[in-house]
Amino acid sequence: MSMSTPPGWYPDPNQPSVERWWDGAAWTEHRRTPEYAQVAPAQQGFGPPQDTPQGPTSVMPVASRGGGRAKVVALGVAGAVLVAGIVTGAVALAEDDGDPRAGTPAPSATAGSSPTPTESEKESASPSADPDPDTLVDDLNGITLPVPDGWEKDDDSFGGGATIQTPDIVDCPGDSGLCREGTVTSNTVTGTDETDPKALALGDIKDAADAAYDKDKLDNKPYGGITGHEKVKEGQVAVAGRSGYFVRWRVHTAKGDGGYVQSLAFASSVGSESMVMVRFSVGAGKDAPPVSVMDEITDGIRSVDDSATGGGVGDDVGPTP
Known part of the structure; x- marks a missing residue:
């Protein structure tokens, strides 16, 4: 049976001196120098052939992460x-x-x-235990995210970005379905040439709110739809040694307690230094995590090639009203 190669960093068939990201179906524009291969080496035996840029279709797939x-x-x-x-x-x-x-x-x-x-x-x-359950590695975007106490990595979010989430699943207050009190997902910014973190965060926050509290992928309304929102804060912030920008909203819904959403934009420090968007959603109910977990996770984001890289850029810039 013909299967496609799993996502990962492999030698670029058009430029063997660098590595290029294969997303499981096609080559992307993400590239990095071989020095980063020591951080997240390509899976041996699964690399795309050098003479077929479109990628192979005859190898067995493996999970994208987790074991x-x-x-x-x-x-x-x-x-x-x-x-x-x-x-x-x-x-x-x-x-x-x-x-x-x-x-x-x-x-x-x-x-x-x-x-x-x-x-x-x-x-x-035999399946091995996660060597570092407290850290989620996003190889594509060149960052690691801390996993807060009581949270977990989502090992089934193939194609949906690197995700951490609260483990408990509850009945949604609106349309039938299951909801979580907290999720955080990182993705590469696509569909725009914009590189200003502030412009990206401001442009993404409504989409982040809709994705978390309006309609789901099945066109259901888990919370009965959004009835309103207000901005809690926004501002420049240091992310993995780079200057980023975040916007946070309090979202009100027709059913349930609603919650908080945040869009955080910054440039990756590895490869082609693409812009990264991290979306946060945390419920506002009594059983939801504290909103401060957003700041905890933001402060703990690191570059994969420098685990000591943290704040420093933009730390002295306070949030704007």
Whole structure:
């Protein structure tokens, strides 16, 4: 069965001296120098062929994140067992005298033809624990996000950006469905040449509010729709050593308590330094996380190539009314 290569950094077929991001279906315009490969190396054996820019379609897929290494090892072990089985069958056919009437069963495999996995191999083939559950790595945008206490990484958000979220799912107050009290997602800014963080944040905040509290992807209204909003604050802020800009709204909904949304824009410090948009949504109910978690996460965003990089740029610039 023909399957596409999983997303990741691979050698650029048109410029082998740099790496280019393959999104699972096509090459993007994100590029970086090989020095960043030490931070997030491409998955061995799954790179796109150098002479086919459109990318391969004949390799087995793996999860985009969360246990990726363990699954690659598991595929390798499974492949070895399959090969051993094929060899055993070939030996059995070769030793058959060719008489269709014989009816003699094929000889059993010898002790060495299909070795029993060692304990270390069994451990390697088993899903491994997350080595760093407190940090979410967004390789595409070159950043890491802290996972607050009581939150979790979303390992099923393939194609929807790098996401952290509150683990509890509750019934939505509006249309039928399930809702969370908090989500934070980072994405590359697309569809515009704008590079001013302030302009991007101001232009994105309504879309962020609609996505969180108006209509979902099925055109339902989990909160009965948005009835109004007010700006809580906005301003320049340091993000991973870069000057960014954020806008925060308090959103009111027809049903339920509504919540808070925030759009945070800044430039990535790696690769082609594309603009990044991080969207926050936190409920306003008594069981929701405190709104201060938005500041906690913003302060903890780092560049993947410099874990010590934090504030410094724009820290002395206070929020504007």
